[in-house]
Amino acid sequence: MRFLAALFIFLFANAASADCPLDLGRGTGWVVFSDHYMIAFRPEPIRIEVGQPFSLLFNVCTKSNSPAELLAVDAVMPEHKHPMNYRPTIVAGADGRYRADGLVFHMPGRWELSIDVRAGEESERLTHDFILK
């Protein structure tokens, strides 16, 4: 079965500031957050298919709505304990916007995406799970 990206629709009324919009267009994608960070992202193409390269578009913000830095993106299958066979590269845009290219999930099952972000001195890893079928 195909993995549909439109799983979560978040309504963050107070986060919808112009500096750090969480909507990456099309109104779909995911939002992950911690005490310090809020990250919105969506895949391109919009469906992630087993074995097919895809990119992730990010908007990385601090909780106080200022842009933050995306350091690294990676993924593993925790059950099988293996990484991706591909190493993504990150291209930075303006205002906390980033694009990670060259991701491939080569098996069905659970993939754990890790997103390393930084604002000032503090860096942090946020994660998100995908179940591919």
Place this chain on the structure above:
Amino acid sequence: MLLAALMSPAAAQELVDWSIDEVRAIERHGPWPPPLVRDPSNRVSGMPAAIALGEHLFNDPRLSANGRMSCATCHQAGRNWSDGRAKGFGTVDLDRRTPSLWNVGYAHWFGWDGAGDSLWAQTIRPILDRREMAGSAAQVGRLLRDDKDLACGYERAFGSKAGVDDEHLLVDAVKALAAFQATLVSPRTRFDAFRDALVAGDRAATARYPLSEQRGLKLFIGTGNCDTCHFGPRFTNGEFGDVGIAFFVRPGEVDSGRLGGLAKLANSPFNLLGRYNDDASGASAARTRHVQRLHANFGEFRVPSLRQVGRAAAYMHDGSLATLEEVVRHYSEVSLDRLHSDGTPLVRPLGLTPQQRTDLVAFLRSLDADPPPRLAPPSLCP
């Protein structure tokens, strides 16, 4: 065979039940055939004139140094586009089995070690390899310029006369060869009829798929865990794995598989990052650009497609298993010591009963059908 036939009527009453998740997993192995894909790195991909030229070149022994070996020597239409041998044989014995060319146009890594990142680049290897056709760019260039039919076929396919740059002509020749190979799509099978009926909810049609094959399929997508690697319509995720086949070629000499393949890929002037990629967007080179070398790549080989698998003369990259029964026994008894995995092992001894092994083999054989007879290619420039 007779015994099995006598025993089956009793079983014919049972039904195999499929959960929603199982139906979805089965659905992912189709539909078949998929639409033909155009390779953006090959500007003549999918073009009839290039396909025709490619088929002629495929059968032409003048691409080889001794004038006696063509692609069709080792990839024979009547032998499942392989050679009927456990390991390839060129001017000397080769260390790996000749893979079938069915559905090769849908792949993205080529060769058992994935040393090729496009069908056309992969096609250069046998032409130049001294153990195989031992040819050269100069020889290919001369042939395309001097042979009347091929020169005419070249002009029709590429829209200009064959030039003087031999390397360029070698690349054009393999692009035509690739266009031809991409047309080799295996026929629909009993499994495909079952899969379509199951997805459509047509119970009468699903009942025509024998119970043993249905039970084998249930194992394949269930406890066997086979479809984590043998995924999708071609029954391969197109990547690499280690299923516990020995990687010693001779005492003291190993086939490092994917690890060596990645080194060859990086060193090839014909990879998709090089100047012969016709895709200006660069998108077709995404895998080549991002692939990373991992410790685990040592001893990994490409996950083979399982379509038409019952027709192979031997199995695995080294042809070390002679029959599908042996392959299934291997997965049933494989040693965990040989497979170093810290997580839940993808391949582990399944401990199958004789009935389960029979079912799994029956399922694998249902991925097979007789291809329609092939006609001789029309002449290039009548």
